[in-house]
Amino acid sequence: MKKYLLKGNEAIAEAAVRAGCRLFFGYPITPSTEIIEYMAKHLPAVNGTFVQAESEVSAINMCFGAAGAGVRVMTASSSPGISLMQEGLSYIAANELPVVVVNIVRAGPGLGGLGPSQADYFQATKGGGHGDYRLIVLAPSTVQELVNLTQDAFDLADLYRNPVMIMADGILGQMMEPVVFQERETRQLPAKDWATTGAEGRPRNTITSYSLQNEIGEANCLRWEAKYRSIAAAEQRWEQYMTDDAAYLMVAYGTTARIAKAAVQMARKEGIKVGLLRPITLWPFPVDGFKSLQGQIKGYLSVELSAGQMIEDVRLATNCSAPVHLCNRQGGMVPAPEEVLERFKEVFPAAAAAV
Structure with a gap:
């Protein structure tokens, strides 16, 4: 091809x-x-x-x-x-x-x-x-x-x-x-x-x-x-990555999803059970993807290039069943995977301590 x-x-x-x-x-x-x-x-x-x-x-x-x-x-x-x-x-x-x-x-x-x-x-x-x-x-x-x-x-x-x-x-x-x-x-x-293609032979x-x-x-x-x-x-669409045994979840879309996926891979090498849920449709927001993991996840990290906007939909989708924290950069700056993992460990110290 x-x-x-x-x-x-x-x-x-x-x-x-x-x-x-x-x-x-x-x-x-x-x-x-x-x-x-x-x-x-x-x-x-x-x-x-x-x-x-x-x-x-x-x-x-x-x-x-x-x-x-x-x-x-x-x-x-x-x-x-x-x-x-x-x-x-x-x-x-x-x-x-x-x-x-x-x-x-x-x-x-x-x-x-x-x-x-x-x-x-x-x-x-x-x-x-x-x-x-x-x-x-x-x-x-x-x-x-x-x-x-x-x-x-x-x-x-x-x-x-x-x-x-x-x-x-x-x-x-x-x-x-x-x-x-x-x-x-x-x-x-x-x-x-x-459509307005002309009314010849049909009503206007x-x-x-x-x-x-x-x-x-x-x-x-x-x-x-x-x-x-x-x-x-x-029409809800999403991708799940390393979520089968995940105890924590990063949520990210677009470019930040690529960065978060690299952070998940780094965390897994350290034995931290974290996965990624990537919304593909931002509306409709993939609530069903979160429902399929609810009860399994102890905490969520929303990774965004904003002051924190998608995080509101993450909280709604999870019914605030677990803590939801933000990892973000703004103004055109982009976080490195190491920065995302560091933020994850900061807000979920128990995840790293359990390894």
């Missing part, structure tokens, strides 16, 4: 093209710019269209219109740019339109810096725009997963008529690893009979989320909530 050495951002873009994305609207911002450059170069070759919008606000609203016509569409940006898209994302979610959004996260708040970060977790998983809505949020940890999850994102968006976000930090977007593009099974997806389709009647507004919200419950039940 042929392998390609690709930068993470390029892998996302190539996977999108192969998944049938034919429209891309975006505005350049580091460290996501290579996605835009790649799409500008390669979309015309497959009869696709690339438009550099005048702003991220324009880009997300162009996606709104394209998705309403039933076309596979994507945009990409980095933290401050994603902030500008929040109103549009709320409209897209309310109108139940399939759009794929990529956030290659940089340090914040404000302009922050160009270093890697995971400080957009709340924005992605709690709904950064107005109203009650959810994005499906996928968190790859390798360049190969950037490929696989990008292709999955388009299917999930179409299946649930919902925006999907691929959230990766600046390291994953810029690093190079070998990838393969495998033939994928064709997933049975619903027809887009709601109207896409709107606006209602002056509160009863209709509530009915819409209840319908969306039912959809989100079905997504939460069906």
Whole structure:
């Protein structure tokens, strides 16, 4: 099977093209710019269209219109740019339109810096725009997963008529690893009979989320909530590593999961029984993965590139059945595996003492 050495951002873009994305609207911002450059170069070759919008606000609203016509569409940006898209994302979610959004996260708040970060977790998983809505949020940890999850994102968006976000930090977007593009099974997806493709021979389709009647507004919200419950039940994804006999658990996603996995390996060499749970879906958060280990785990260490955001979902997922502590760096700094293991021993001294 042929392998390609690709930068993470390029892998996302190539996977999108192969998944049938034919429209891309975006505005350049580091460290996501290579996605835009790649799409500008390669979309015309497959009869696709690339438009550099005048702003991220324009880009997300162009996606709104394209998705309403039933076309596979994507945009990409980095933290401050994603902030500008929040109103549009709320409209897209309310109108139940399939759009794929990529956030290659940089340090914040404000302009922050160009270093890697995971400080957009709340924005992605709690709904950064107005109203009650959810994005499906996928968190790859390798360049190969950037490929696989990008292709999955388009299917999930179409299946649930919902925006999907691929959230990766600046390291994953810029690093190079070998990838393969495998033939994928064709997933049975619903027809887009709601799309605004012209009304000849059928009733006219109207896409709107606006209602002056509160009863209709509530009915819409209840319908969306039912959809989100079905997504939460069906689409939780996670990886467990060395958890069979683990007495303690590190929890990490994206780049920090790679670091935490190395820390787990180091701990195991010292005889410390610790494993790793890696969320692959940040929403829906993999509560079922934690349930499968509950009663076995004496303590959790959430490893994050933020002030501590995912840790709140870890506490909820574990029902506070055991202590949950934080190991973190911020502002573009990344911990070494030794630092993670040292923090683990600091908060769980009994784990090392038991060896």
